[in-house]
Amino acid sequence: MSAIVRIANLNKHFDQIHVLKDISFEVAPAEVICIIGRSGSGKSTLLRCVNFLEQPEFGTVEVDGVQVVAGGKGRDHQQQIHALRLKTGMVFQSFNLFAHMTALQNVIEGPVTVKGMPKKEAIELGMHNLEKVGLAAKRDQFPSRLSGGQQQRVAIARALAMEPKVMLFDEPTSALDPELIGEVLAVMQKLVEEGMTMLTVTHEMGFARKFAHRILYMHDGRFIEQGSPEQLFNNPEDERTRAFLSHLLT
Amino acid sequence: MRNTADFPDATNQVRIIQELRRQKLLRFRLGVNTSYVVLMALLVLAFSGVEFTFFGIEFSTVSLDWDFIWERMPFIFGGVGLTILLSVLSIVLASVLALLGALGRLSKSPPAYALATFYISLIRGTPLLLQIYFFLLGLPQFGIVLTGLTAGVLALGLNYGAYMTEIMRAGIQSVGVGQREAALAIGMTQQQIMRRVVLPQAFRMVIPPIGNQFIAMLKDTSLIAITGFVWEILWRAQKVGRANFRNFEALLIAAVFYWIITILFSAVQSRLEAHMARGERTL
């Protein structure tokens, strides 16, 4: 089957630092990919380049037939980026729910404002997604009244309401108290089971081991090793991967 | 070694310290209130018109024309509405200009940035009184004759707007970058992000400081009195004061009115601020 995500020769600098060094990879539909690696290796930057929250200087990103070539200018380029963002949903480490909106308002904001969906229809869709993350009862709560785990689940519902083809998760559980991590992982598991294509940066090795189809190990702006969870966790080939994993286990 | 039973336990100690603090605070408040009473008594004495000897020194106090005060108070009070109206209209105009100014200052478009910077620099670089004269005395030369109210609102609005751009800018910038990124990620355009995500949150931030500006504005409306076209508090006070050679009494009445209005609006303002500080999302 042909890939739903194609990243080719992606390069990104912050000032002098070369953060992404000619990254290329493909993702098959319904594939779940976990990206692991040391802090500062460029995992977030990569994910943020996929929906152009960061502008790479060179390379191409293609998601479900929408291709954006880095470094473009003008209206067409902006429109392509917009189309790319509609194909992807993103979940942030710090949730980033709209603070002045209730849970439901957060979820319907995209459909109503971006897609121009009638409010009534959007509310139906929004409630459907809140139910999916188990928070229909919290529809009228403001984020400040929700726990971190609940906020993150609403954030997932908000992304899902745009009906993306690919979900990008950037350490979705890193800001959570340990006892709240499970509820977010459970929602992500549900998405895996529904066949969502997922690109996840995570330190939750349990989740990666159990649900990832492929693990990419990032080091200093490059993928230096990849493979199935068994391969990568049990028989890492590269010295640096081994060091990282043994560091995690201790 | 000392017997530990000699020491009260820790919670008890905390309670004692808290009680001491509370008493200290109460004593301070009592002292402040007593001082207010003494101050008021001295003020009343100062304006009582009484003459007396104290330790061999003769004191004479100011005697006020109370008949004048009672007679003219309603006339001066008649300006309160106009003062508040002037302030409300001006603060609305100022807020709109401040928002535009802030957007200009934050804009990537060179003309927008330049225009905003020019506006702020020009207004801040010239006196408010001159700006008022400009609208009332300057413009008629070109056949543009404004009513006193219009000119006053334009001048005050334009002036405060320039100073308030900083407030608006801080409000807009207080909205975290995460909010914008989340909005970008669901495909919102810059305009939609401004309108739906940034400004609604920024407005909540700027309401208390705009309240402060409004209170300052209440008093600056008195500058409009000089034009002689708007019958607000100070203009009325001057008029009756001059006519009766009772300027002191007239100004005193005006001062009391300004003071009361300011205290009232300050009370509203601090409740608003407390409400905001509690992190309530809805107004």
Ligand SMILES: Nc1ncnc2c1ncn2[C@@H]1O[C@H](COP(=O)(O)OP(=O)(O)OP(=O)(O)O)[C@@H](O)[C@H]1O
């Ligand atoms: N906005 C930015 N400006 C400048 N440098 C940045 C910026 N964002 C990231 N960097 C740098 O780019 C490098 C990669 O950062 P990135 O956030 O992608 O790492 P990461 O792998 O996600 O790390 P972590 O596990 O800590 O989240 C780091 O050296 C970081 O300091």
Ligand SMILES: [Mg+2]
């Ligand atoms: Mg990161």
